[in-house]
Amino acid sequence: MDTKRILSALCYFSIMYAGILFPLVAYLASDDGEVKFHAKKALLSHLIPLIPMPFILVAVFLDFTGGTGGFPVLMFSIGILMVILSFIVLVWNLVKGIKVLTIN
Structure with missing residues (x-):
């Protein structure tokens, strides 16, 4: 399993355990464009x-x-x-996290 996919999925799943904090830290700490994209989407959805x-x-x-x-x-x-x-928003984040993990 690819590390950036796991980190991207964890950004979505963090709505259950770390809320806004995890996607924000992942967005600021990561250099990968894909992780930043998913972290930003997760952060915005956590704020809705x-x-x-x-x-x-x-x-x-x-x-x-x-x-x-x-x-x-x-x-x-x-x-x-x-x-x-x-x-x-919870259901949407769970679906997006699962999609990120299952996409080839």
């Missing part, structure tokens, strides 16, 4: 679930300072969106 974070902060502010005292619907719905997005 963080996109709704500012919306959650705004929703928390709106739901808890609105004074209605009801169920925080906006915060809850954005939280569900974030969980679904995280699951999709």
Whole structure:
């Protein structure tokens, strides 16, 4: 098995154990163009679930300072969106990691 393919696949699989750190280190430390390409793709895909974070902060502010005292619907719905997005990104990274390992 080729070392650069294993390192590239580990960049994708790192969503389960090292998050943003492993692809960032692989991108900065590697001289190989293929590893850098996959590390950059993995790093960007690891950042996708963080996109709704500012919306959650705004929703928390709106739901808890609105004074209605009801169920925080906006915060809850954005939280569900974030969980679904995280699951999709997890599956996508696993598929891409397996593809990198199985390509001839």
